[in-house]
Amino acid sequence: MSQQPKGWKEISIAGVCWKPATDYHTGDWRSFKPVRDPKKCTKCLLCHIVCPDAAIQWNKETQDIEFNYDFCKGCGICANECGAKAIVMVQEGGE
Amino acid sequence: MITIKELTEKPELFTAGHRACAGCGPAIALRQIMKALRGPTIVTEATGCMEVVSTIYPYTAWNVPWVHTAFETAAANASGIEAALKVLKRKKRITHEHVDVIALAGDGGTYDIGIQALSGAAERGHDFLYVLYDNEGYMNTGIQRSGGTPLGASTTTSPAGTVIPGKTQHKKPIADIMVAHDIPYVATASIGYWQDLMAKVRKGLEVEGPAFLHVMAPCPRGWRSDTAKTMEISRLAVETCVFPLWEAVNGEYGLSPISKAIALKPDRKKPVEVYLKMQRRFAHLFQPKFQHIIKEIQDDTDKRWNRLLKKCNIPQVAVSKT
Known part of the structure; x- marks a missing residue:
């Protein structure tokens, strides 16, 4: 990638x-990070369908939900919608 | 009925990495719509939030053929694509049984700017699905009012001040206008009820002739609401009957299950205050001097709801007591 603007x-x-x-990672916009408690999670996958960024996917091999923090913008919809209250939003950079 | 587990196996046709704001309602709507397709599909989109965020050069978030068009011509473009597909099929250049065409536009591109193209395409009877994602304003240009902005909402071009209580006009009933075009399928849907939304997308694609789908998709930035509450607000819009869910097949109105449950048990209908309170664009209405606007919103909601019940041939048990 040169700094020179490209010609036509x-x-x-x-x-x-x-x-x-997907080459452009929007995950660094995030100030809150969703963290899932696998013990509480019922794997209903509601978080998959409500995520605006397709950052929550089902991993067939491990048979588990996976968060893709490269794309998660930390909006908190998944934590708000989760019926089992298995997702909490944690501030980035903190403990 | 499809389960979410089966949905997770469907490819993401509107991918991650788009640059919508955190908690974007229209982005959720697009993900859900793109998971409800039945086969090869061409999407054409008018200028708007979702066009701006999904294709910032050189990146594209679309995994389907996608054409950007000017603000007013989503429906005109879809007409052209559909006509071209018809010719290609006749000349046996494409062998697919059906190729669906979806025209996407926001509320600005539908209510205000795109209505002449939409009206023309509906009249000519092209076979396509028009999806209006309604975030009630011109959001990406800085939250200006549109024909879809509801009464009392504060935007940058209808600001709430000491005298003016935000927008002073009502929201245009666009879906009813489309029913009046006598097209085979018109429906309203909300991202809060994704099963209902996806079923309606599929119905709209399968029907022969133009179909219109009005999707309510909250915008946390423009509505000044909490990013985490996007889904909650879209459900409240249905529960308060501000945005009832219905479909009109060949002009025959029918309530969708969620709204029908409210129609049959009127005590489930929530007052509009609950919905308004979650959005800071309505915050000024809770001052004593603007309280009458809330009453006006409630009265208008009731009036439209009762009119809808009449169209659906549901007896008037649902008169609000507030």
Whole structure:
């Protein structure tokens, strides 16, 4: 990546976006981090469907829920929606 | 009925890494909509929050063919795509049984700017699904009022002050306007009830001819609400009947299960204050001098709700006691 702005010959035709957004990590926007208590979690997966950032996924191999902190923006919807109260929001940088 | 576990195995067609604000309602709506597709789909989107956040050059959050178009032309673009697909199919250039077309626009791109294109496309009868994600304002440009902003909401172009109580006009009943176009399928949905939302997306795609889906999607930034409460607010909008869920198939109105439960047991209907209190854009209404606006919002909600019950042929047991 050079600092020089690209000319029209170097950019894609019609300015089409070609990189997947998953290359861009939005996780560093976060000031609160969701932490899941596996003992309380019932694996209902409601957090998967309410997450705006697709940061909560089901891992088939471990048969468990996985948080992808590369993308989680720390909005806290999962903690608020969790029926079993298994997710708590913890401030980043603290203990 | 699909379970969430089965949904987790569906690919994320609206991927992570988009740059929507934390707790974005429309982003949740898009994820849920993109999980309800039935096959190959082309999405065209008018300018708006979700267009801006999902395709910041050179990144794209879309895993389906996606076309950006000008603010007013989501429906016109969808018409063109649908017509082109028809020709390609006739010439046997594509062999898919069906390729669905979804036009996406926000409330600005539908209520105000895009309504002529939408009205024209509905009249011409193109086979596409128009999804309106309603966050009640022009949010990405700095929270200006739109035709979808409700009465009393404070925005940067309808600011609440000592004299003016926020927006002084009512929200335009856009879904009813679309029913009046006599199109085969019109529905309202909320991200708070994802099963209902996904079922309606699928119905809208499967129907022959234009379909319109009005999705309520709270915007924590513009509504000045807690990012964690996005889902809670969208459910409260339904429970207070500010945004009832219904569908009109071939012009015949019918309430969706969640709103029907409220219609049959009117004591479940919550007062609008609960909904308004969660959003700071309505905070000024709780001053004594603006209390009459809350009453006006309640009266207007009741009026629209009773009118809806009449259309759905449900007896008027649900008259509010407040």
